[in-house]
Amino acid sequence: MTVWITRVPPARPKPGPLHGLTMAIKDNIDLAGVPTTAADPRSTTPAVANAFVVERLIEAGAVALGKTNLDQYATGLVGTRSPYGACHSVFSEQHISGGSSAGSAVAVASGEVDFALGTDTAGSGRVPAAFNGIVGIKPSKGLVSTSGVIPACRSLDCVSVFARTVSTARRAFEVMAVYDPADPYSRKLPRPAASTGTPLIGVPDRPLGMDPLHERAWAEAVDRAAELGVVVPVDVSVLLETADLLYSGPWLAERWLAFGDKLDDDPAVDPTVRSIVRRGAELTAAETFAGFDRLASLTRRAEPLWTRIDALLLPVTESHPTLAEVAADPVGVNSRMGRFTNMVNLLDLCAVAFPGPARDDGLPFGVQLLAPAGHDELVIDLAAAWCGEPVSSQAPAADEVLLAVAGAHLSGQPLNHDLVLRGARLAFESRMARDYRMFLVDGPVPRPGVTRTLTPGDGPGVEVEVWALPSAELTGFLATVLAPLAIGPVELIDGRQVLGFVCTADAADPSREITTFGSWRTYQATPSLH
Known part of the structure; x- marks a missing residue:
């Protein structure tokens, strides 16, 4: 044919x-x-x-x-x-x-x-x-x-x-x-x-x-x-x-x-x-x-x-x-x-x-x-x-924005309360596109930073939770984010773009890269590394 x-x-x-x-x-x-x-x-x-x-x-x-x-x-x-x-x-x-x-x-x-x-x-x-x-x-x-x-x-x-x-x-x-x-x-x-x-x-x-x-x-x-x-x-x-x-x-x-x-x-x-x-x-x-x-x-x-x-x-x-x-x-x-x-x-x-x-x-x-x-x-x-595939029906309401978190703001992590107290709800779990890299960064609590590269990695992508945050709370939340991290657009593995934590390029120290673990929780669960 x-x-x-x-x-x-x-x-x-x-x-x-x-x-x-x-x-x-x-x-x-x-x-x-x-x-x-x-x-x-x-x-x-x-x-x-x-x-x-x-x-x-x-x-x-x-x-x-x-x-x-x-x-x-x-x-x-x-x-x-x-x-x-x-x-x-x-x-x-x-x-x-x-x-x-x-x-x-x-x-x-x-x-x-x-x-x-x-x-x-x-x-x-x-x-x-x-x-x-x-x-x-x-x-x-x-x-x-x-x-x-x-x-x-x-x-x-x-x-x-x-x-x-x-x-x-x-x-x-x-x-x-x-x-x-x-x-x-x-x-x-x-x-x-x-x-x-x-x-x-x-x-x-x-x-x-x-x-x-x-x-x-x-x-x-x-x-x-x-x-x-x-x-x-x-x-x-x-x-x-x-x-x-x-x-x-x-x-x-x-x-x-x-x-x-x-x-x-x-x-x-x-x-x-x-x-x-x-x-x-x-x-x-x-x-x-x-x-x-x-x-x-x-x-x-x-x-x-x-x-x-x-x-x-x-x-x-x-x-x-x-x-x-x-x-x-x-x-x-x-x-x-x-x-x-x-x-x-x-x-x-x-x-x-x-x-x-x-x-x-x-x-x-x-x-x-x-x-x-x-x-x-x-x-x-x-x-x-x-079909047994991930869904995105956890889409934001008209007065919400989606925010992907990969580290200290995850459920059960020390900064998660910054989201919960502002009325955010966990919408869904996903992964970032494969060309993001995860690094340890300095700060008041242990946390990772994520930076995008031009070359897709071999792994499944960094694991994230995507939270629906009331739009009125976004400005106040931004004030809690400390350098070298910032909030900007990030891409998920399915191609959708949401807001998320990114770190500046100067903080992406190759000697502190932890992308191969796939998630912050997996890295934390490896005691010999801490």
Whole structure:
């Protein structure tokens, strides 16, 4: 199969939170100097600049390895509608990879890159994740810029990210999620503080009509959801009804507007893509507004759902088709692939797909969590908890700042009371990025200082506690910090930036380095060193 359309030699990575991570880019997203084909070989003009999101990632240290195959013009959920060849799941040569972001998902699942960019209009950032056993984050609309992306359905398009772990996908997502004033669809969304209570996870209150292997895996997934929160049965019929609207409403006209002029009778154009999108040319303005009215009605009917639950758990697909099944019924099979995904952008939701219980035949089974726009961190955190990875739901409230401590302010250490008496709370434990070094420094109590270098170390990173400190207390706390230490921005192992203790370079005495211990507590527990 053809995973890559264009390979490029790796550039020297820039310093940053993604330093050295390799990425693939779906070939409807611009990479400077490389044609953006959207899987149409007739597109041969190199892009003059990087897409906004690609530029962000490269500046953060990611290294692009090339452009990946897709369902032509991002129209499809199967991964077979490309003149460059069909992609298959990494689990089976007979089963589809899912699309349209087929090549990006396979490049990640096969280990060729650390993460990859896709796009998700109808589910293309989630279906390929499900069929390849990886993670796919579909951000809220407008949270990630689409400047430099060939549109499929511009009002709904989202740039998505694939990775093998939630943590890696999150690191890329945090770099990507920046307002772009040049993109008219970019928007600044409030990002609510994470709930401290037990999450309420909605699940459909009736059978979903999946194939038997999917049904058995789904039953296990519902049981797993009960370990993460309170499972609330809900009626999802309005969501499924909305999903049907995507390819029967005016959004086909938007696809025709985006690339209808490319759909001539040239054999380079996939005939299924041509037949689907050409219908958009026939829609009238009256039919378009009727579709918008219909969506407004469905959206209003769906609103009460989110007063009962924090997130909704759904399967990503109802089955895992073979390549032969798609060849026999390309439109019908594809339509069924979007049954649980098509409505997400129409209803302005965010989503993350991740591996659920494997099917009895060994093929992967993907599930997804949905929530209203702006609640991206909530669903990512729940996915991380499901996958046994660290979560960041201990995010600060609007009137708090996060402060990483590595020494005398840790729980149980002599200066911890300076935090506790100011109303700080322990939010979570983490590690600093691997290019920080820890040294013994002088002071009234034993303590370490941490300094950043340009060369990542071999260890796991310095262990820290991250405390949420009331913002009003920050100035008073700063007055207690004695030289050679200071408070400044530090980077955690997952790429997030918080405030933290750093020491001046002149206090970083190489003869007093203790980085190899990994934590201040481990150093203290080695009596022979004191």
